[in-house]
Amino acid sequence: MNKTRYIYMAAAMLGMGALTSCDDFIDVPPTGVINDELAYSEPEKLCTSAYAMLGDCWYTYPFNLWPFGDVASDDAFKGGSGTNDTNWHSVEVWSNLTAANPDHNDELWYHLYCAISRCNRALVSLDQYGDSKLGSETTKQRIGEMKFIRAHFYFKLAELFYQVPWCDESVMLNDLVESTRNDELTHDQLMQKIVADFEEAYNVLPATQTDGGRVTKIAAAAYLAKCHLYMAYGDGYEATTGYSKVDKAHMNKVIEYTDVVANSQFGYLEDYGDIFLPEYKNSKESVFAVQTSHYTEDNTVKGRANWSNTLNGCWGIWSKGWDFHKPSQNLVNAFKTQDGLPMFNDYDKEHNSYPVRGVASAQKYDPRLFHTVGMPSWPYKYEENLTMTKDNSRNPSTYGYYTSIKEVPMRSQGETYVENTWQSFAMNDYIFRFSDVMLMRAEALIETDNLNDARSIINDIRMRAKNSIMKHIAYAQDYCDIATYTDFPNKDYARQALRWERRIELGMESSRFFDLRRWGMASETLNKFFESEVNDNYDGQEYAKYYKDAHFTAGKNEYWPLPYNQMFYVPGLYTQNKGY
Numbered sequence: 001m002n003k004t005r006y007i008y009m010a011a012a013m014l015g016m017g018a019l020t021s022c023d024d025f026i027d028v029p030p031t032g033v034i035n036d037e038l039a040y041s042e043p044e045k046l047c048t049s050a051y052a053m054l055g056d057c058w059y060t061y062p063f064n065l066w067p068f069g070d071v072a073s074d075d076a077f078k079g080g081s082g083t084n085d086t087n088w089h090s091v092e093v094w095s096n097l098t099a100a101n102p103d104h105n106d107e108l109w110y111h112l113y114c115a116i117s118r119c120n121r122a123l124v125s126l127d128q129y130g131d132s133k134l135g136s137e138t139t140k141q142r143i144g145e146m147k148f149i150r151a152h153f154y155f156k157l158a159e160l161f162y163q164v165p166w167c168d169e170s171v172m173l174n175d176l177v178e179s180t181r182n183d184e185l186t187h188d189q190l191m192q193k194i195v196a197d198f199e200e201a202y203n204v205l206p207a208t209q210t211d212g213g214r215v216t217k218i219a220a221a222a223y224l225a226k227c228h229l230y231m232a233y234g235d236g237y238e239a240t241t242g243y244s245k246v247d248k249a250h251m252n253k254v255i256e257y258t259d260v261v262a263n264s265q266f267g268y269l270e271d272y273g274d275i276f277l278p279e280y281k282n283s284k285e286s287v288f289a290v291q292t293s294h295y296t297e298d299n300t301v302k303g304r305a306n307w308s309n310t311l312n313g314c315w316g317i318w319s320k321g322w323d324f325h326k327p328s329q330n331l332v333n334a335f336k337t338q339d340g341l342p343m344f345n346d347y348d349k350e351h352n353s354y355p356v357r358g359v360a361s362a363q364k365y366d367p368r369l370f371h372t373v374g375m376p377s378w379p380y381k382y383e384e385n386l387t388m389t390k391d392n393s394r395n396p397s398t399y400g401y402y403t404s405i406k407e408v409p410m411r412s413q414g415e416t417y418v419e420n421t422w423q424s425f426a427m428n429d430y431i432f433r434f435s436d437v438m439l440m441r442a443e444a445l446i447e448t449d450n451l452n453d454a455r456s457i458i459n460d461i462r463m464r465a466k467n468s469i470m471k472h473i474a475y476a477q478d479y480c481d482i483a484t485y486t487d488f489p490n491k492d493y494a495r496q497a498l499r500w501e502r503r504i505e506l507g508m509e510s511s512r513f514f515d516l517r518r519w520g521m522a523s524e525t526l527n528k529f530f531e532s533e534v535n536d537n538y539d540g541q542e543y544a545k546y547y548k549d550a551h552f553t554a555g556k557n558e559y560w561p562l563p564y565n566q567m568f569y570v571p572g573l574y575t576q577n578k579g580y
Contacts, residue, residue, distance in 0.1 A: 039121070043129050046122040047142050050149050051213070053115035054290045055304060055429070059086070059324075061108040062308030063290070064429045066325055067091045068160060068560070069510030074529035075331045076508060077399045079324035080311065083546055086324075093550035094526070099561040099580055106563035109161070112153050119150035120169040127169075144204035148215045151197035151223065152431070158190055159514060162236065162559040162577050166193055182562065183575040187235045191227060198224045207264060212282060212291065218264045219288035222432040225257035229440050232447070233518045238554040242520025243495070246447050254444035261287060261437045268434055268460065272468035273371045273382065275433065276406045278413070278426055287432035294416050294426040305416045305424030306407070313423060314403040315394040317380055317411055320423035323394035327373045327402040327508060328544075329354075329536045330529055334503055335369035340483025342366075342500045352537040355479045364481035368465050370473040372507045374403035376538075381405045382472045383412060390539070400536060400543040404508045430509065435461050439502050446498055451488040458501050459484040465505075523554035555579060 039046065057063040067088045070076035083089040087102035123146050130139030150168075157164045165180040185193065202220035209216055232250035234241030269275050269285040281289065295303035313321030333348045355365060357377040374380055380388040393401045407427055416426040430436075438457050445454035466482045473480075488494040502515055516522040530550040536543050556579025567574050 040125045041129050041133075043122065043125040043133055043139070043142065046118070046125045047146060050115070050118040050122045050146055053111075053118055053153075054149065055292065055306070056111065056115070057306075057308040058107075059308065059311045060104045061111045063111075063156070064308045064510050065156065065160070066308065066312070066510045067104075069513050070325065070508055073512035073516060074328060074525060074533075075503070075512040076328055076404070077326045077544065079326040079394070079399050080322060081395055082398055086311070089546075093530075093546065094553070094557050095549055095551045097557065097561070097580075098564075099567060099576065100564040103563075105160075105560060106565045109157070109563050109566055112157050113167070115153045116150055116167065117172065119146045119153070120167070120172045122146045123150075123169045124173065140204045141206070144201040144220075145215050147197040148201035148205070148220055148223070151194045151201070154190075154194050154197070155223070155227070158187070158194060159230070159236075160560050161562055162187055163190060163575070164562075165574070166190060178570050179573070181573055181575070188231070191231055195224065195227050198227065213289075215288065218261055218266065219432065221257040221260040222287050222437050225254045225261070225437065225440050225444075226432075228253040228257070229443065230514075230518055232444075233520065236517050236558050238520050238523060238558060241518070241558075243447075245520075248448055251444040251447045254440055255448065258437055258441035258444070261434070262441065266434045266437075268464050270464070270467070271471045272368060272465055273472035276371065276427075278409050278428075281428040285434045286428065286430060287434055287437060289428040289430045289432075292416075292426045292428050297426070302417045302424075303426055306427050306429060307424055308429065309407045309427065310422055310424050312404060312407055313425075314374060314380065314388070314392050314405075314408075316392045317386070317388070318408070318415065318423055319418055320415075320421060323399070323403065325404045325407070325508070326393075326399050327404055328529075328533060329400065329402075329538075330533055331503075331507055332369065332373055332375075332402065334500070334507075335366045335372075337364050337366055337481050337483075340364075340481045341485070342497075342504075344496055344500065348532060351532065351535040352539075354538065355476070357475070361479070365479055366465060366482050366504055367469050367473060367476065367480040368504050368507070370476045370480070371468065372404075372406060374405045376401050379475060381408065381410045383410055384475065386411055390541075396538070396541050397543055398546065401538050401541070406508050433506075433509075435464075435505055436509075436511070439498065439505065442501075443498050446491060446494045449491070451491065451494045454494060454498065455485050455488050458497060461501060461505055517558055522558060523552045526550075526552040553579065 071078050071088060071092045078088045078092050080086060087104050090097045090101050123143060126139055126143050163182045165182045166185055167177050167180055171177055171180055198220050202217055202224060205215060205217040205220055207217045228250040232247045234245040266287050267284045269283050274280040275285050292306050293304040295301060298304060311322040311324035315321050315323035329351055330348055332354055336343045336347050353363060354375060374388050376388055376390045378388055380386045390401050408425055409427060415423045417424045442454040442457040462482055462484050469477050469480055485497060503512060516525050530547040533544045534547045559577050561577050561580035562574055567576060
């Protein structure tokens with residue numbers, strides 16, 4: 001560890017008309033610098049510091065990964081005033097993605113490793129002072145919590161950048177950070193390191209915690225299920241990933257760990273719309289979430305707001321709504337139903353199909369559309385006295401008229417914080433919702449040939465959606481139709497139903513691209529999307545024309561390049577991902 005830093009001052013003395021040198025040095029602790037020994041003697045405070053990093057985000061380094069999970073997929077456009085507004089445009093078109101563009105990736109890398117560093121320091125503190133300061137049992141739990149949080153941040157790095165340097169507390173203590181290569185571990189070995197941290201957490205953590213927001217055994221089970229689900233399909237590159245590569249041993253682990261969640265205190269919240277209202281943010285649906293607060297709740301000036309989504313408010317409705325994170329027409333089309341079931345093959349044939357309030361249509365939609373996408377003519381986020389119009393789009397000729405509504409509260413509840421050009425909301429970021437975990441379980445059940453149990457899970461989720469009309473979106477009831485599946489005739493059909501359910505249930509929640517990559521379908525799906533989405537037309541207004549220059553290259557774009565600044569921070573230390 002770094003010892004206390006010292007300032008050495010050479011003092012010159014002028015006396016009797018002569019200059020006399022002084023060989024003495026003054027040893028004083030520098031101001032504004034934390035004394036390491038003092039900090040390490042406070043293990044509980046260092047653990048709190050690590051927890052604080054869960055929500056230490058900003059729109060240029062959003063820890064919820066909305067540009068990567070949604071904008072990089074067929075679910076969403078970047079939004080804003082135009083393609084040059086922020087540097088996220090290369091993420092949505094892929095064709096001009098480089099190690100230097102977007103430069104936001106360097107910020108994200110840096111802040112994720114800052115978070116890991118805090119976990120490592122907390123682990124050192126717990127090792128040295130935990131038993132004496134906290135007692136052995138609490139120390140074991142805190143070690144589990146820090147291992148969980150470290151693995152959480154490493155999972156993000158691994159799913160974005162493929163191979164990254166593994167810098168744990170021993171690397172930090174031995175001052176080896178700047179000599180640790182990113183290719184010392186294969187991607188699979190990196191994932192095994194992450195799994196080991198989650199397993200240690202799982203083995204020592206309680207199923208419930210007295211303090212809200214602390215990680216639990218159930219959250220660790222959910223993460224272990226997700227790790228094994230990703231590993232079951234391969235390494236993410238299309239040539240070595242997909243249904244033909246499925247490892248049933250990993251899938252059985254998914255079933256094992258999701259069984260823990262299924263038999264816990266968590267469950268489906270009765271109304272789908274309630275999930276995305278701040279008053280329900282720690283409901284039984286929330287297996288684990290990054291906590292936020294309003295200033296009236298925590299007695300601070302600004303509250304602990306969600307800054308990842310600070311740009312993502314609707315233009316003209318929020319005082320600082322910058323109109324980012326905008327749903328695509330393809331996503332809206334995916335909500336179409338026929339006889340209550342998804343239109344797997346024909347959903348995207350029309351590029352100007354959308355519900356308009358007061359205009360009768362034979363086309364029906366899954367009710368989750370009205371909980372996910374704000375559309376002209378409809379109440380904004382359930383408020384009958386606040387109708388969204390075409391004026392509520394900042395640049396319709398580029399990004400169309402839809403807006404995302406899951407990450408914001410109802411407008412009448414106000415903003416958590418507004419200052420100058422920024423706004424923020426006290427909206428938790430879900431790491432795991434119960435339905436997400438159950439869909440992972442359904443996916444594993446399908447791949448282990450248990451189609452009926454998988455269908456039961458998917459039908460439970462669809463029934464919850466069917467029962468989520470009258471409370472919040474009664475005004476849309478005539479436009480909704482949703483039914484359950486009576487049969488999965490074969491595995492291919494079951495897979496299609498599962499894929500569709502994940503997209504509809506988790507739309508605009510930053511999972512879509514990672515799902516497509518896992519299934520080995522990213523290049524086929526996205527290049528088809530780019531080709532079709534340029535035909536978008538809403539009431540005569542064309543948009544999304546920039547997709548004519550978009551292209552996803554298999555064997556390259558499955559992962560993002562290591563940021564340029566990191567590649568040259570210690571030249572020659574890191575190996576760039578292939579194709580970049």
